[in-house]
Amino acid sequence: MITSLVDIAGDFPILKRQVNGHRLTYLDSAATSQKPSIVIDRVREYYETSNANVLRSVHTLAEESTVAMEEAREKIARFIHANSSREVIFTRGTTESLNTVARAWGDKFLEAGDEIVLSPMEHHSNLIPWQQLAKRTKASLRYIDLNRDGTVSVDAVKQQITGRTRIVTLSAVSNVLGTINPIAAVAKLAHEVGAIMVVDGAQSVPHQPTDVQNWGIDFLAFSGHKMLGPTGIGILWGKEALLEAADPVIFGGEMIAYVDREDATWAELPAKFEGGTPHIAGAIGLGAAVDYLNSIGMSRVEEHSRELAEEAYRRLANISGVTVYGPPYPRTSVVAFNLSGIHPHDVSQVFDARGIAIRAGHHCAQPLMHWLDVGSTARASFYLYNSAQDIETLVDAIEATKRYFKR
Numbered sequence: 001m002i003t004s005l006v007d008i009a010g011d012f013p014i015l016k017r018q019v020n021g022h023r024l025t026y027l028d029s030a031a032t033s034q035k036p037s038i039v040i041d042r043v044r045e046y047y048e049t050s051n052a053n054v055l056r057s058v059h060t061l062a063e064e065s066t067v068a069m070e071e072a073r074e075k076i077a078r079f080i081h082a083n084s085s086r087e088v089i090f091t092r093g094t095t096e097s098l099n100t101v102a103r104a105w106g107d108k109f110l111e112a113g114d115e116i117v118l119s120p121m122e123h124h125s126n127l128i129p130w131q132q133l134a135k136r137t138k139a140s141l142r143y144i145d146l147n148r149d150g151t152v153s154v155d156a157v158k159q160q161i162t163g164r165t166r167i168v169t170l171s172a173v174s175n176v177l178g179t180i181n182p183i184a185a186v187a188k189l190a191h192e193v194g195a196i197m198v199v200d201g202a203q204s205v206p207h208q209p210t211d212v213q214n215w216g217i218d219f220l221a222f223s224g225h226k227m228l229g230p231t232g233i234g235i236l237w238g239k240e241a242l243l244e245a246a247d248p249v250i251f252g253g254e255m256i257a258y259v260d261r262e263d264a265t266w267a268e269l270p271a272k273f274e275g276g277t278p279h280i281a282g283a284i285g286l287g288a289a290v291d292y293l294n295s296i297g298m299s300r301v302e303e304h305s306r307e308l309a310e311e312a313y314r315r316l317a318n319i320s321g322v323t324v325y326g327p328p329y330p331r332t333s334v335v336a337f338n339l340s341g342i343h344p345h346d347v348s349q350v351f352d353a354r355g356i357a358i359r360a361g362h363h364c365a366q367p368l369m370h371w372l373d374v375g376s377t378a379r380a381s382f383y384l385y386n387s388a389q390d391i392e393t394l395v396d397a398i399e400a401t402k403r404y405f406k407r
């Protein structure tokens, strides 16, 4: 039985629209989530009533804008159990957050011969910044061997960690396999050798309660747009001492303390990492998204995302000619699959004609595609506005696609 999140779909205006003559079935939330009215309205209200630049001018609108943005930062800090909102940096998203860690901390502290441990299931955003860091510093990458079902075992991580490990990084939830990785245990291993633990939370923060203290990690990256917030806003959380030790990577307005002709000193956290005018409306919108998620309760969201993903896995695995990737359970939010002899782009096109949005491709995880020995997959992804009915629609569409290509 799928827990019902009563009437939630009604909060999302876009879900009322028709696509190609059908009710929209949106199964692409891992790419980006839809937005509830409360978020859309908050952004609109901000522009209509308080719009001004933050942290500089002394006038009423500027004051209101600054307060609203800082309130959003506080909400996000509480949402992930940060020690302080000074540890919460606004970025454009997960990609920018991870690049910032690689530049700000990595360039400063890595040396030739050091090692970075990561998994082959990482999204390119949590892979290429480390590849580039390794090239710049002459460090090397060490890959964790995945279990046959695509899960990460703590023992396999242990095998890659050495006295030279400086960074261990892992996605908390895979955007292809739906696996939930053992972050707390891996962070402990990292700390035993004095390495830092960096977590890609792009697919986990939207779907489960997040507690950076319980995890015992050092940096966390995630995106607002995958958790009901606007596009173009994301978060880098880091332990205060590490952010203090790291160097800024974007230089310019608002990130300085003092500037003369030859040199400059840096502002306090978080401003040190937020050069230039931030995405003020985006930050405020993300604050509204956090309010909305809290009003439902992240434990309920977690239960719902797991139930949908596990039920979809069960149903799809029972259809002949369908291969589903990753473990049956535990899994959350995404189900990647292939139909024998049919290219995922063709599957996606047939689905679209029925008003169903899924993603097809390599999901920005080409090393994982190699590991799975496929070029691409189709992927259905779920969020709190999806229901058991959407799984029926998905199953019917798969049967219809098979019939279509059999002709």
Ligand code: 7TS
Pocket: 030, 031, 032, 092, 093, 094, 095, 096, 123, 125, 126, 171, 173, 174, 175, 200, 202, 203, 223, 359, 363, 364
């Ligand atoms: N990390 C993971 C695990 C992701 O799933 C994504 C985006 C990113 C990082 C990058 O996030 P961004 O907001 O900076 O772009 N994943 C996907 C996806 O699965 N389909 O489209 C985007």
